[in-house]
Amino acid sequence: MEQQVKNKQIVLKNYVNGFPKESDLILNASATISLKLPEGSKAVLVKNLYLSCDPYMRGRMSESKGSYVDSFTPGSPIAGFGVAKVLDSGHSNFKKGDLVWGLTGWEEYSIINSLETLFKIQDTDVPLSYYTGILGMPGMTAYAGFYEICAPKKGEYVFVSAASGAVGQLVGQFAKLSGCYVVGSAGTKEKVDLLKNKFGFDEAFNYKEEQDLEAALKRYFPNGIDIYFENVGGKMLEAVLSNMRFNGRISACGMISQYNLEQGEGVRNLVNIVTKSVRMQGFIVSNYFHMYPKFMEMVMPLIKEGKICYIEDVAEGLESGPAALVGLFSGRNVGKQVVVVARE
């Protein structure tokens, strides 16, 4: 047997009901792993560098109700998107030393068997952590959800909720690049300032300071909303629906306000979908991964020319992972939440 090294892991204690707590995730400091794959393995062994905290992961902490992703296994390390370095490979597409991004484990080292969600990193001229965000799953989500689902036209009115998050900050910038008028909502003054001063949103507001979301949206969109990039659900969706314009489009990317509720909130105003010919479309980003090269071709020059920017909230060390992940659901993070496991 090959020599074993320590492999710290973040393990799901048990299925979660309601809001997840830091204590739902525990550090297992005693696991070990061999840094060489067994003879004949077709997997890839990686050292994890950056881990991505994403709201959809909440669904995997619950017992499966036939969702599009499997539940995590209590007692086992959780999984998510991340950036990693290949230490050993049984597959010809990957070789030792390659940098990759894709689905990996929340641990120091992982053996990755599902290679269809593992992408080789070609361009290292940008921060590697970007491959958990703007150049990874959230970037593809913003791209597919905005361009493919919403088909924006110049001059249209765009609203983005959770607008300073991993996906929202990009959608807002894509909307500006498309010649749209874009307003974002977020939950703190700091985030609202970022939206206006850093990401170039035309307007932004703190939804927690609004008594009447419907009236707030009417103030920012006197002519109504053509495109809503939906990240939150619940009362915000309700308020948006009555402000939609004819032929409006809603890209249903996520509904973070609902993930921790035993029973989701009731949403009124759906009749506007009928009366205003609105299209509301949910989507799973993995169905759009074939467009990744096209996306990279668009976004990489924008980054390098400084025409698009990306804000990350970086937590240091695997140990900080549970707090970082749980913090998403109280909006603690400012920008894309990343966990650094190792820098190389």
Added chain:
Amino acid sequence: MEQQVKNKQIVLKNYVNGFPKESDLILNASATISLKLPEGSKAVLVKNLYLSCDPYMRGRMSESKGSYVDSFTPGSPIAGFGVAKVLDSGHSNFKKGDLVWGLTGWEEYSIINSLETLFKIQDTDVPLSYYTGILGMPGMTAYAGFYEICAPKKGEYVFVSAASGAVGQLVGQFAKLSGCYVVGSAGTKEKVDLLKNKFGFDEAFNYKEEQDLEAALKRYFPNGIDIYFENVGGKMLEAVLSNMRFNGRISACGMISQYNLEQGEGVRNLVNIVTKSVRMQGFIVSNYFHMYPKFMEMVMPLIKEGKICYIEDVAEGLESGPAALVGLFSGRNVGKQVVVVARE
């Protein structure tokens, strides 16, 4: 001045709140009209034969809140789709004696100025009243909403609410012709029997007899629903959402359960739109009227070969119009509700 004749009218008394009552519509028996258009008029003067009672008309009885159709004018006759005979025409597309269907007034004679929603009837080999239903606006609605919005595939699981209504009964039959499995809901035993025995639905149920709509749908769709043709909204939509399959489609045709509520019901389970990549699409049939010839080419042979059938609920006389129209909202009608003003 030309000689005047009596022109009975159904007039909106005042804007309606909540459920409409028969008394919200009054018969004006004293109006008169000339049966010749003034010199130089570009309008068409018609004698109304059949009038169509449609749920969307409820919206026009309320004071406008920026809907896709204007409000009716209190004190004036209401308007809707109907079948009529041309008595005089100032437009070269129509001549005296032509039979037409389209938007007309609830009165014995109407002067029609908006000719873009007036269609000449070519085929009189079927009951003329069909042009208020299967061959008119509801037929086009079923066609566009099912084929264009839902893009059905053979073997898919289809659910239709208000399934014995003007639109629903057609959607169910279209679904069977497309090789789908189709279940309908309705509000009486008589209607449920019609669905199963007359329209060929695979299954049908009385929603009023179900304690738990979500469980009822799970019973009829153990594998989930691919296509939902939405006519009712509210609690039924909520139950459908949690039974949708991945990549499901919801054609949002109407939400009759919500039209008479001051504030619509809250609908839970919308998060399924995200997790199951569901598309929910509202539409306005008038945006599909350019497909009318294509639709006729498909549906007319089906009628003549007895491969599709259509049930009407016929009210005799303009005076019966208010009760017939108001009856839609308590489900009094069995099949398409028509009002006969005159038979020729």
